[in-house]
Amino acid sequence: MKNNVFLVDDEPGVRDALSWMLEAAGISLVTFPSAEAFLQQVDIRQPGCILLDICMPNMSGVELQEQLLTDDNVMSIIFLTGQADIPTTSKVFKNGAFDLLEKPVEAKILIDTIHNALALSEHRAQYQQKNQTLRTKFSRLTVREKQILHLVLAGYTNKMIGDKLYLALRTVEIHRHNMMKKMDSDSPVQLAQQLSRYPEFNELFLIP
Numbered sequence: 001m002k003n004n005v006f007l008v009d010d011e012p013g014v015r016d017a018l019s020w021m022l023e024a025a026g027i028s029l030v031t032f033p034s035a036e037a038f039l040q041q042v043d044i045r046q047p048g049c050i051l052l053d054i055c056m057p058n059m060s061g062v063e064l065q066e067q068l069l070t071d072d073n074v075m076s077i078i079f080l081t082g083q084a085d086i087p088t089t090s091k092v093f094k095n096g097a098f099d100l101l102e103k104p105v106e107a108k109i110l111i112d113t114i115h116n117a118l119a120l121s122e123h124r125a126q127y128q129q130k131n132q133t134l135r136t137k138f139s140r141l142t143v144r145e146k147q148i149l150h151l152v153l154a155g156y157t158n159k160m161i162g163d164k165l166y167l168a169l170r171t172v173e174i175h176r177h178n179m180m181k182k183m184d185s186d187s188p189v190q191l192a193q194q195l196s197r198y199p200e201f202n203e204l205f206l207i208p
Contacts, residue, residue: 004048005114007031008038008064009080010056014103018051018110025111035059035067044073047125049098049117054081054088062088065095074125076117080105131198137183145179152176152188153195 005022007029009015015031022029029051032038036059038050052061059067065077076098084092089100098117101110141149144165151161162172185191 004046004075005029005051005118006038006042006048006075007051008035008056008061009051009053010034011053014053014080021107022111022114025107027111027114035061035064038064039067044068044075045125046074047118047121048075049114049121050075050077051114052077052079054079054084054092062092065092065097069095072128074121074128076121076124078113078117134194134198140182141179142175144175145182148172148175149179149183149191152179153192 005027007015007018009018009031010033012033015033019029019031030042032041035056042048052064054061061079061081068075068077077092077096078098079092079100080103081100082103084100084102092100098120099113101113138146147165148161151164156164158169158172158176161167161176162169165172167175180186180191183191183194185194
């Protein structure tokens with residue numbers, strides 16, 4: 001996995017020290033002096049890890065995290081701070097921070113945390129990509145095919161679907177075949193397993 005590790009900190013000394021530390025561990029660090037500079041240059045849809053200072057002028061680290069919540073961010077965020085009060089700590093973890101480490105941070109702790117954060121980000125990116133692929137497949141179904149998908153997942157046979165939708169059996173078979181082909185599934189069981197990996201779509205997919 002590519003090392004997409006970024007540091008956002010307004011202190012040049014911190015940027016230099018962490019760059020040297022991580023370079024020795026084989027991690028290339030890309031640094032930014034401000035949250036605004038980071039947002040202008042980094043594609044947050046790619047997996048990676050952000051080392052983020054809390055207290056910065058203009059946009060703080062907490063504000064940058066909140067900004068990323070509104071986008072397709074898959075990156076993990078590790079906060080680095082000299083001091084953090086309880087309300088701030090609670091807020092950043094509530095907003096999905098991977099971890100919060102106090103400066104100065106020990107090299108081994110930081111490196112281990114970065115590797116774990118990168119692994120989580122990669123998993124999140126893969127999940128999101130498959131999630132989008134599933135949405136795309138579903139969007140290509142006709143209204144009738146969506147109806148039949150719902151009923152197939154509810155356990156209806158072709159004959160039951162025909163009775164419910166007032167369709168001839170052969171018509172149901174054609175729509176069902178086309179639906180399964182578009183969803184890249186060979187059986188109702190496989191289709192159900194495919195969709196069950198994304199519980200947030202249950203309402204969209206499973207209600208007849």
